[in-house]
């Protein structure tokens with residue numbers, strides 16, 4: 001509770017080890033609060049929370065096994081990239097060859113090897129984010145909590161981050177990520193969609209799509225949309241006309257052929273429902 005506001009409410013979540021778990025949801029839905037509760041940074045007013053098999057009251061003793069990347073700037077601006085990495089390695093007692101190896105590996109992964117002597121405070125937003133991730137991973141944590149880790153990171157590098165997250169999960173590490181990006185959610189084994197502090201829907205991307213039961217649409221560009229729309233309606237199709245484009249909900253792809261026997265579009269395309277639409281449907285917004 002934050003001054004009368006219930007930031008998390010009736011939330012029951014079980015995240016298996018070795019999963020990539022995505023927390024999705026609009027601004028203010030409780031994703032960060034949930035992550036902060038897992039790390040023991042806020043006290044819950046009720047309920048029960050276990051992290052890596054331990055009650056959350058002893059989560060501090062688990063810190064060497066947890067990596068947490070916040071949305072905030074948590075690095076030392078007046079230390080270089082290399083010095084920040086060394087500092088975090090030192091916090092976890094990583095030294096000698098292991099420290100050298102980890103720093104080299106991670107700087108390579110986040111493509112900062114050539115910038116190791118730059119001050120963290122002088123990095124671009126995306127570069128800073130990349131360094132934050134590298135520092136979070138320095139001690140090879142078993143549980144990773146990443147609050148919007150790819151904000152400002154360019155698409156090619158985001159792709160390699162995700163390959164790395166998958167690799168971590170395949171090694172048995174648990175990766176919990178909050179994001180606003182549906183294409184990132186689709187890459188996760190489990191997606192939890194939060195609204196107003198509750199879990200509005202949860203499952204694998206495929207399960208979510210099936211559960212929402214959305215049908216594909218055919219979008220048609222027609223010479224006379226109104227005339228063709230009436231023709232299609234008279235054949236029993238569910239048709240919508242907007243901005244000169246005719247949309248038809250179809251049950252099966254075989255119907256496309258039948259539709260083309262009724263009308264001759266200038267252009268057409270098939271739109272499969274998106275994960276975003278599925279979540280909006282399941283949470284009662286659409």
Ligand SMILES: Nc1ncnc2c1ncn2[C@@H]1O[C@H](COP(=O)(O)OP(=O)(O)OP(=O)(O)O)[C@@H](O)[C@H]1O
Nearest residue numbers: 002003005007025026027028029030031032033034
């Ligand atoms: N320290 C705090 N004091 C008061 N209210 C807070 C505090 N932290 C979070 N809240 C409120 O709790 C609710 C959930 O916030 P939270 O930051 O967890 O959402 P979020 O899903 O992470 O949002 P975003 O996508 O914008 O990061 C919001 O209404 C927020 O204003």
